[in-house]
Amino acid sequence: MSETSSVSKGCFVFKSSSKKRKRHGGVDGYLVDDDGDDNGRDRFRICQKLMDTVQMHIEEIQDQLNKKVLDNLVEFIKKHEHCYSSDVWRQRASEIPTAALMLGVNVPDHAMTFRSLCNLLQDSVTRFVVSVHAKDCAAVKLLIQRVLDQLMGKGVSLDEELEDDAAVPQRTQCAMSTLCQWYKTVPKKCALVSPERREHSKNKDLPRRMPIVVIFKDFEAFNSQVLQDFILICSRYSQELPFIFIFGIATSPSAIQHRLSHSVSSLLCIEVFHSLSCTQHLASVFDQLILTSQFPFKLSSRAIQVLLGIFLYHDFSVQNFVKGLQLSMLEHFNSQPLSVLCCQKREALLCAKTLSQQNVERIRHLPSFMRYVETQEPQVQVQLLTSDEHVKEVCQKLLKKLHKYHKNYYPILQCLHALTSSLPKCPLGKHLRELHVSCIEKNVWETEEYASAMQLLRILAKDELVAALRNCADILKSASTKRMQNVLKQVEDFVDKLEELECNFTQDPPGDDVILSGMDYQRRTDLFQLQKNLLEKESRRTKKMSPFEILQNQVLQFIDDLVREYLTPAELQPLSEVCYYSSSGVLRQRLNAAPRMSIQAALSHPFYYLQKEALKTNAGTVSSTAPDICIIYKLHLECGRLINLYDWLEAFVTVISAAEDKDQSSDEYGEYDSLKHARFIQAVSEMEFLGFVKSTKQKTDHVARLTWGGC
Structure with a gap:
């Protein structure tokens, strides 16, 4: 009993240093920053809510x-x-x-x-x-x-x-x-x-x-x-x-x-x-989950291309695509402290009112916000750089503008896709996701594909143009903003005007300049002369536009104005970094695993994996205390295409003998027994299993090397 009581009296509590990072209990503790930011719980809650929404x-x-x-x-x-x-x-x-x-x-x-x-x-x-x-x-x-x-x-x-x-x-x-x-x-x-x-x-x-x-x-x-x-x-x-x-x-x-x-x-x-098909499944996921203003989290063009590349060139799995989307969400909420604003409009405005001083300073350092500050008057710039309360007010206005941008962006994007998806060769892409990537990456109206699509729209018949505009009207009916309702009325007016036309164009009666003279008619067998006369008279003739062509130009000009107004790149919108995840390199590294490079790095630098000071070596040297497979791997890097097993064994025994502290001048130094021989055979077998060497029929006592280079 005395021993037990003495042990209990020997328990003491030591408070940790205040400089150390405070770790919260639970999973949400991993979202706390090193500099003491305390919105990790809010970010975790928002991320978890979005995860549940995606799964549902x-x-x-x-x-x-x-x-x-x-x-x-x-x-x-x-x-x-x-x-x-x-x-x-x-x-x-x-x-x-x-x-x-x-x-x-x-x-x-x-x-x-x-x-x-x-x-x-x-x-x-x-x-x-x-x-x-x-x-x-x-x-x-x-x-x-x-x-x-x-x-x-x-x-x-x-x-x-x-x-x-x-x-x-x-x-x-x-x-x-x-x-x-x-x-x-x-x-x-x-x-x-x-x-x-x-x-x-x-x-x-x-x-x-x-x-x-x-x-x-x-x-x-x-x-x-x-x-x-x-x-x-x-x-x-x-x-x-x-x-x-x-x-x-x-x-x-x-x-x-x-x-x-x-x-x-x-x-x-x-x-x-x-x-x-899986492509139709993916299109449904894009249309109902990603390309919608109801889902606050967004992907940049490069992040979308990484996920689409994995889908199209690896597994065609929509479930893996969704897992990549969820991984993007986790990375975004983990790496971006301002992701606490990546939520629905009402909740985002409430969070903007209670931003900490540290997050206000982060907003000032956002590239999109810095561009916004440069466009303001000098007095306003001073307030944005000095007053935290003014930044919070401006942040609320910019968040409203960002949500309104998304509500107007997606209906116009779908309308443009409805107009161009059926064109020959699909210059703007066959799928909506392709057009979306083009629009958020750069000004789509400055591309050659957009100019080609507008040229093809000019040769559409009246029935085709009316059908495309009706599809646009059906898309705009689900839009909630007043501006989109005004656009819907204009589209419906164009449809009514086109239906009132009796035909696609009115043909003028042939004039004197079109009727060939008797001399021309007599020389009709001369094809070259006939072509020359027709070209000369066609150049002198002033063509009068038909009512359909006039109305068609008005429709295309109206569409072009909408594209230039609402399909601007997302990165130009202030505070876009709050909602958009753009770290495509991190995403590619997480999803496109390179196992051979990881294995080579582990075999070349075992210290970073085993955390033993004895394994620290200079570049190009081999530690005698390293695992056998690490020694075998580094020795095989010094060989050519064919490796002599006996020479490889002798080099391996020489290295591991250094760990036994034997005298190099002694006769036993460098000699191998059955245990060392077994260790060598096991290490070579592991190398063969990992795909670094293979047996060859060229020489019985040699193995062929399958990889080149190393870490």
Whole structure:
């Protein structure tokens, strides 16, 4: 007892130094700056709110895009569910209904689609839904085991009285006969458990014929023999077990022919279902999430190009694109203290009123705010540089202007895209995101593509121009600003004036200057002279513009004025740094990982990873206390294309002998025993596994080097 009391008396508390960075508890503590800024909690709260908004919108978009194909799959299963209780199924009992779901090459997005499909089927069609992966089903026994585990587990969990050891199959009982016995008993008991099911199941045969849906999520990855054996087994039991298969295919329907033989595929009644492409999915994400004024966080043109490059050239995954967007949000709120203003308009104005002196000083150092100060009068400049209260008032006005800019920018952007997206060769881009990148990067009206688009708009027929203007009117109807409503009225007036015209142009009666003289008519066979006369008379003739051409020029001039007024680059707007994330280099470094460079840096400079003072060396030298693979790596940098294993071993033993403090003049220095030999072999094997060397047939005692250079 005395020892315990003495230990308790030896506990003391030491206060940390005030100069050290104050760390808040929780995740929001990481958003606190080194200089003592205390808006980390607010930034974390705003960032978390935006994260939840993004996730909610992504799920809604996913449900909207997959609704059609999922509804078709449900109808397909319901149709065959009714057939199972009729004579048609008994006549074609050997054929298993199969849905080939074409999902595309965006494999990371398939998980969300299958999750929605399973939930929809369990809620509206059948409780017996099984989803299997190829990695878990390397053999037929494992595949049957997965199916039985998921099915019989669901059946037992519906009623607590059924949860006994006898109802759960052991691995030795995993056979289709066990599933048949379970299917004959469980649906009858389950139909009496829920009163709702008792009311809806007026047909007593419905629970007995409830289909068993097996979803193969990655059909191409399954072993062909495993699939064929499983289908043959299921076909033998098709009269007792109403199976329905769903194949998740990423490539094309021909994958079924490549994976299954004709005798096996003839046992399937296949129907193909196509989902929307990943590019259409990405366009929906852009239109409803990024290109909208309701979402305060914005991406610069370079950041968008980095995310689009990863999407188009790597995985076509919308989910990974969204993760990149979320990473951009985290980086923005972590690196920019003024991101506390990156929120909805009302909340941003309240935050602007309570800005700290430090954040006011940060606003003064923003490039966009400095440009704004330079455009003001000298007296106003002095107030902006000296008075914090005046900066807060101006900041509120600029935030209102920034939000108004976004509300006017996106409708005009969509109108310009509606006018130019159907033009030949799509000079301003086929997708809205391409036009958006061009507009926020530079003055789009100064580009050659914009001039080409305006020239092509001048040759549109009246019907085409009216249809394009009607699309613009539909877009402007959803705009909320008064200015956009005035633009809508002007567009509708142009549509009414164009519809009043009887034809696209009025043709003037031919005059004397157009009718060829008798001499010209006699020389009509002389093509050169005829062309010369026509060009001379056409040059002397003054063409009179038709009413359609006059009205068309007015429409194009009106569109050009809107573009120049509202589609200015975002970086020219004051306080744009508050909402726009532009660190494309950081984003590329985080998402486009370079594993080989990281491995080379770790092997060349192990001190920065292991934090051992003994590993500090000068450039080009090898530390004898470094890990074996680091020594092997640095030694192989001194070799050419082929490396002699014996010389490599001798150099390795020489280096590690220096760590044992042996005398260099002794006979034992540089000699290797079985332990050193084993360490060398293990290190070389690790180098081969990492892809730095490989065995070669040119010389048996040599290895070939696969990389050049180093860190």
